[in-house]
Amino acid sequence: xxxxxxxxxxxxxxxxxxxxxxxxxxxxxxxxxxxxxxxxxxxxxxxxxxxxxxxxxxxxxxxxxxxxxxxxxxxxxxxxxxxxxxxxxxxxxxxxxxxxxxxxxxxxxxxxxxxxxxxxxxxxxxxxxxxxxxxxxxxxxxxxxxxxxxxxxxxxxxxxxxxxxxxxxxxxxxxxxxxxxxxxxxxxxxxxxxxxxxxxxxxxxxxxxxxxxxxxxxxxxxxxxxxxxxxxxxxxxxxxxxxxxxxxxxxxxxxxxxxxxxxxxxxxxxxxxxxxxxxxxxxxxxxxxxxxxxxxxxxxxxxxxxxxxxxxxxxxxxxxxxxxxxxxxxxxxxxxxxxxxxxxxx
Amino acid sequence: xxxxxxxxxxxxxxxxxxxxxxxxxxxxxxxxxxxxxxxxxxxxxxxxxxxxxxxxxxxxxxxxxxxxxxxxxxxxxxxxxxxxxxxxxxxxxxxxxxxxxxxxxxxxxxxxxxxxxxxxxxxxxxxxxxxxxxxxxxxxxxxxxxxxxxxxxxxxxxxxxxxxxx
Numbered sequence: 001x002x003x004x005x006x007x008x009x010x011x012x013x014x015x016x017x018x019x020x021x022x023x024x025x026x027x028x029x030x031x032x033x034x035x036x037x038x039x040x041x042x043x044x045x046x047x048x049x050x051x052x053x054x055x056x057x058x059x060x061x062x063x064x065x066x067x068x069x070x071x072x073x074x075x076x077x078x079x080x081x082x083x084x085x086x087x088x089x090x091x092x093x094x095x096x097x098x099x100x101x102x103x104x105x106x107x108x109x110x111x112x113x114x115x116x117x118x119x120x121x122x123x124x125x126x127x128x129x130x131x132x133x134x135x136x137x138x139x140x141x142x143x144x145x146x147x148x149x150x151x152x153x154x155x156x157x158x159x160x161x162x163x164x165x166x167x168x169x170x171x172x173x174x175x176x177x178x179x180x181x182x183x184x185x186x187x188x189x190x191x192x193x194x195x196x197x198x199x200x201x202x203x204x205x206x207x208x209x210x211x212x213x214x215x216x217x218x219x220x221x222x223x224x225x226x227x228x229x230x231x232x233x234x235x236x237x238x239x240x241x242x243x244x245x246x247x248x249x250x251x252x253x254x255x256x257x258x259x260x261x262x263x264x265x266x267x268x269x270x271x272x273x274x275x276x277x278x279x280x281x282x283x284x285x286x287x288x289x290x291x292x293x294x295x296x297x298x299x300x301x302x303x304x305x306x307x308x309x310x311x312x313x314x315x316x317x318x319x320x321x322x323x324x325x326x327x328x329x330x331x332x333x334x335x336x337x338x339x340x341x342x343x344x345x346x
Numbered sequence: 347x348x349x350x351x352x353x354x355x356x357x358x359x360x361x362x363x364x365x366x367x368x369x370x371x372x373x374x375x376x377x378x379x380x381x382x383x384x385x386x387x388x389x390x391x392x393x394x395x396x397x398x399x400x401x402x403x404x405x406x407x408x409x410x411x412x413x414x415x416x417x418x419x420x421x422x423x424x425x426x427x428x429x430x431x432x433x434x435x436x437x438x439x440x441x442x443x444x445x446x447x448x449x450x451x452x453x454x455x456x457x458x459x460x461x462x463x464x465x466x467x468x469x470x471x472x473x474x475x476x477x478x479x480x481x482x483x484x485x486x487x488x489x490x491x492x493x494x495x496x497x498x499x500x501x502x503x504x505x506x507x508x509x510x511x512x
Contacts, residue, residue, distance in 0.1 A: 056386045056401060060351075060421065080415045081383025081406075093382055119382055126358050126380045129409055133433060137470065 007031060014114070018107040024051050026107060035111050038086030057082040058096060062107075065098035069105040081112055093119065151198055158201050161208050164215055170343045171290060172201040177337045178286035179279075182323070185330055186278075192250075199251035200283050203258045206236025218297050233259045234268045250279055258283045263317040273320075281320040285327050288314065289334070294343065304335070347390070349399040350507050351421050355414065355447065356428035357439040358407030361461040364490035365428065366404050369500050374491050381406045384418050393504045400504065408439055416450055424455040424507045426499065431462045431469035431487070444483065455506035457484045459499050464489040 010017060010030040018026040026049045036043060039055070051059060061079040068077040079096040086092055097108040113119055155176075159169035179200035183193045207215055210232050214225045221229055237256025240248050257271065257280025264272030276284075292307035302310070308328070315324040327334065354362040363381050367373050370389045387402045405418055419425075425447060427440040440458060447456070458479065460471060466487065479485055484502060488495045 056388075057384065064417065064420070080417060083381070083383055083385040095383075113382075119380075122382060123380050125411075126409065127378070130359055130378070133435075137433075 014111060016109040018049070018109070020105050020107060025049070026051070026054065033111075035086070035092055035114075036109070038088060038090070038092070039084065041087065055082075055084050057084070057094075058107075058109075061096050061098075065096075065105075065107060068098045069100050072100060075099075147194065154198055155201065158205060161205055164207070164212065168343045170341050171294065174290055174337055174341045175203065175283065175286055176201045177341065178290070178334055179282050181330060181333050181337065182282045182286065182327060183279075185326055195247040195250050196254075196279055196282070199247050199254055199279070200286070202236070202240060202251040203254045203283050203287065204232060204236065205239060205251075206232035206234070206255055208239075209235040230259070230267045233257075237268075253277045254279050254283050256280070258287060260284070261318040262320055266318070276320075278323075281323050285311075285319050285324055286334075288319070289327070290338070293338065347397045347399050348508075349401060350423040350504070351401045351403060352503060352507075353403040353405055353419055353422045353425045354428060355405055355425055355440070355443045356407055357430070357433070357436040358409045358412070360407065360428045360430040360433070360436050360440075361488075361490045362407065362426075362428045363404050365426075365459065365461065365488060365496055365499065366402055368490045368493055368496045370402070372493075374493075376491075384415075389500075391501060391504060393501055394508060396508065398504050398508075400500065408443070414443060414446070416446075419447060419450060422451060422454065424457075424503045426503055427456060427458045427483075429458065429460050429471065431460050431466060431471050434470045434472075434475070437471050437475060441479070455503055457486060457499060457503045457506070459486050459488045459495075461488050461490060463487040463494050464492045 007030065011033070014033045014035065015030065016028060016033055016036045017030045019029050020026045028043055028045055028047045028049070031045050032040070032043045032047075040047075040049070043049075051062060054062065057079070064079075065077060077098040079098075081093055081095050084092050084094055093112045095110060095112050097110075099106050099108065155169060155172055158172050162168070162172065176197040176199075180193050180197035183196050188196070210229055214221065214228055217225065233256055237252050240252035240255055243249060243252075254277075256268065257277050260266035260269065260271045260276040260280060261284075262273055262276070262281075264270050266276075288311060289307060292302045292310060293304055295301045308331075311319065311324065315321045354366060356362055358380060359378055363379070363385075364374060366387050367375075370387045381404055383406055385404045387404060388399065389402065390397055390399045392398070403418060403422070405414060406412060408414060427444055429437040429440040437460070444456060444458070447454075460476065462469070476485060484506075486495050486499050486502065488499050490496060
């Protein structure tokens with residue numbers, strides 16, 4: 001290919017080509033394209049530039065280029081894009097390529113995206129990504145708001161249902177929070193953690209179906225009375241069952257299963273060990289804890305150490321021993337929830 | 347005079363270029379103009395009685411389609427990670443980049459800037475998330491818009507890059 005054709009080719013491609021040798025001078029071997037004159041107004045074909053006259057980015061790239069040439073690597077080494085400001089203040093997006101042709105060490109410089117179409121496309125893409133992000137955050141915020149409203153409504157209704165015995169709003173709230181903390185520690189998906197936070201407080205909703213004389217009896221229940229009282233588990237389970245709402249289905253499972261016992265001696269179905277749904281096993285533990293450390297009409301509040309000693313015994317047969325160990329491992333968080341959600345009257 | 351190369355890294359549109367413009371030119375614009383590739387700015391500042399000529403590499407931000415060109419990081423003496431307080435995912439991006447750079451360059455000085463402190467009431471990055479950040483990483487709340495802590499950001503990194511006198 002003749003030199004003229006090559007010259008014309010470089011001109012068409014708007015490329016500046018520099019050749020360098022071991023003396024660190026860069027010689028321009030093509031007619032400088034117009035854009036290069038914005039950086040070097042007096043440059044001509046044959047002009048030399050020393051390394052420190054190169055733009056800062058190129059000085060950095062030349063370090064890698066030297067390595068490429070010295071190792072006689074085949075192919076091109078590209079610098080990546082960089083933005084350089086010309087003498088008139090306008091910006092140019094440039095790219096350099098180091099290449100070894102025979103033994104000639106060449107540095108090709110070219111302008112990328114002269115018409116800015118690439119840049120505009122990228123700007124549009126990122127503007128759209130930002131808008132999408134904002135929309136997603138707004139959806140999340142509003143969903144969270146709706147969730148919080150539902151939670152508040154549910155807590156108020158459950159507390160109203162529990163007014164007949166000692167199910168205070170704070171107790172109900174604590175059961176939800178304890179259960180959510182356990183679920184989090186078990187690495188449940190966040191959606192399910194949110195669900196159990198709302199579902200767990202409903203575990204005793206079946207007490208609506210228990211007569212006052214039994215529910216509010218201050219003393220020990222007779223065998224017959226206890227049998228009636230036991231009915232609250234399946235009453236609650238039935239009340240909450242059959243919904244399309246996953247949270248309510250979870251609440252149904254919890255209501256039905258929170259009096260089952262690890263050794264199979266619980267009620268209503270005598271389920272044993274892992275036959276008992278995990279959510280019910282969680283609530284069984286936190287409900288016992290909360291009852292023990294708070295005052296009831298039939299007892300004073302136990303100090304925590306005493307409550308846990310009682311629960312240690314229960315973990316042999318009645319509570320899931322593995323979940324109980326998990327509960328103990330997060331007892332600091334449980335205690336914090338207890339302290340931050342103290343009993344009050346609605 | 348000491349010369350140090352530093353890089354600004356982070357997700358796209360967190361304010362890397364704005365922080366640099368505030369620091370170097372004392373200007374700010376609300377208009378978001380995305381950076382392509384890298385742009386180098388320079389500023390000299392005085393730290394502990396020494397003049398440091400900072401070569402500030404403003405790298406294109408990361409998005410789902412664009413990751414850091416690690417060749418740009420070579421020779422960096424320190425770096426600034428930037429997150430946007432109103433966009434929680436940008437903190438995760440900044441911390442991922444921190445891990446990447448540490449693997450590549452070792453334990454060179456770094457500072458994390460959580461930008462847009464002028465609208466901190468609208469932040470979605472929680473105090474808890476910030477408290478959970480590795481204590482070895484200095485965190486500074488900045489605002490390129492108001493200028494708050496921008497000088498502090500660059501001077502803190504510069505100070506950390508100075509050799510320790512025996």
